[in-house]
Amino acid sequence: MNEGKARQVVLAARPQGKPKLTDFRLEETEVPTPSSGQVLLLVRYLSLDPYMRLMMDDRESYTKPVLLDGVMPGEAVATVIVSKHSGYVEGDIVLARTGWRTHALSDGAGLRKLDSGKAPVTTALGVLGMPGFTAYSGLRLIGKPQPGETVVVAAASGPVGSLVGQLAKMAGSRAVGIAGGPEKCAFVKNELRFDAAIDHRSADFPARLAAACPNGIDVYFENVGGDIWQAVLPLLNPFARVPVCGLIAHYNGAGPGNGADRLPETMRHILTKRLTLRGFINYDFAEHHAEFLREVGAGIAEGCIRYREDIVDGLEKAPEAFIGMLEGRNFGKLIVRVNA
């Protein structure tokens, strides 16, 4: 398909607040030709993740911003269709940082071969990929949930939150998920088997959250920020741990707010409750990656770890799907099927 032509999505304009479709541009290019030592990759599944929003702004976050007219960054499952690299043959399936495009060259740096017999290849973008490892490393190495403690996570039907809660249950903790809308909450409670699921769109959300956490909160896995943080803060127990892996509510700008500076209240809780807040990125914990793949891979094989994917067809749909994800419209790990 698309013989002879490749396509890519570039950053056309830096978003002012929420990204718009016109901040992206779909371009047609020539399919590149691999040199000696390179492979040509056909992208099959592209991962869309909240961190990409941070990279669209003109300020440093984890890394340099995406350049204007530069290809949007991202990780994908791809097939080697031409190999001039001794380590790869045609048909190899790999995990690669291709960006939002149909074809990409690689010299093999950063590629990881995938075994489609072990688990569906799309899991390498979700529960067995970066989001899963984010959940695993943040919960295990920062959150450290103990038996009988209460762990709360937002975006609980998403790829990070869903694993956080399931790992918390495996550690003997009470898992409380926050999600948007009754359908997602039912999934979190019934399919993922959290102890409770609270709809953050409900009018009395703070009171419901408090009722679901009768013994307070010992670990809050922070991936959202904003109003959910304000509801969590008074419920945190002394010595609670807060791994901070994302702040999706802030990525489109903080908005006008209500005129109040909420920093002093947060700092006061940190002080008097002796909280630990710690930001992290999954790759800070690379030395634990093999044990993550082993443990979570086994959990999936045995059916005791569940996950959900939300697959959108066509690279041209990536901008719309990405914008929707920032508003919580996806249901499960958002993936673009670029080539079947």
Add this chain to the structure above:
Amino acid sequence: MNEGKARQVVLAARPQGKPKLTDFRLEETEVPTPSSGQVLLLVRYLSLDPYMRLMMDDRESYTKPVLLDGVMPGEAVATVIVSKHSGYVEGDIVLARTGWRTHALSDGAGLRKLDSGKAPVTTALGVLGMPGFTAYSGLRLIGKPQPGETVVVAAASGPVGSLVGQLAKMAGSRAVGIAGGPEKCAFVKNELRFDAAIDHRSADFPARLAAACPNGIDVYFENVGGDIWQAVLPLLNPFARVPVCGLIAHYNGAGPGNGADRLPETMRHILTKRLTLRGFINYDFAEHHAEFLREVGAGIAEGCIRYREDIVDGLEKAPEAFIGMLEGRNFGKLIVRVNA
């Protein structure tokens, strides 16, 4: 002196913002009579510390608030003047939580005998007391400064900050102190031998702080909050550690602010720089107290750890001195000499 009568300072009204003299009341009472198993203490030196401000508000902080008309809490150096307790004799000098008063009874719980031959007894309220142990435990056990790293602390001429910087130097780090006014800055630089001292009252304070930290900040020992935190935040390096032991700038209320919510910016730095913020109280680390006394006691005896005390005469001066401390008017550890 004051034969037959005791005096105490009680909380007359809960402060609205900054405490006023009328929020306190000096009362005369009878000197209490010890029962069997008790000692009568004559308070000699009373410690005034910022945490007391938190306890004046009608909400829980570390502990329950002070009751209205209740004696203001605090630690003191006292002499046993009557003993009906087998463990104490008249003349024993002890560290005790007497509160703001001239006389107090004790059954011995929580008393610690002091050896005036080892160090001046007032040091048990400062460099060898709670403030010193706060500096020691927060820096060593949370901040963990490494050789070549940069450690920043505010209120650097005070009892906590002065030890933080000196311990940072002993760990091979660069120590940068923040203090109010040229006299305190000169003391921090010349007497305490920090690498740099920056006056937070200078108009270009953020730029001066940045210039004093050419390699960024690896440990910020937070005891102030407010505008100083805003100046520190952009200078923090990836993986910086922020022990939070106090927020004196917030204790009198946050003020109207400038209408901006500063929480998203702080959370964004925590996330993208993988910061660790951790609140603590010195007694969380009680198992390290003996090594603190040994190490810092030796440093004082050898003259390589220096400290400064600001001694005010008379219990009746305690409210005014306390109010002044919250505005940075003291210079060194603030102590009230209650009885010579």
